[in-house]
Amino acid sequence: MIALLRRAVRFYADGFRAMTVGRTLWTIVLVKLLVMFAVLKLFFFPDLLAGKDERQRAAHVLEQLTGRGSEN
Secondary structure, eight states: OHHHHHHHHHHHHHHHHTOSHHHHHHHHHHHHHHIIIIIHHHHHSOOTTTTOOHHHHHHHHHHHHHSSOOOO
């Protein structure tokens, strides 16, 4: 099993090492992923729980999951 895993890793490592155009394409893919997950998260997904204590966070999560707040 370990020998098979080593052969697979060596196969992919040799393939990536031999790439010329592929490196440029992988760079573009990684930059796009960085933009999608890092930059867009900052602008479109604010941290709604920031600045709240544990009780307020729990009440907010309960309200979002069930549609009703806590009765405390």
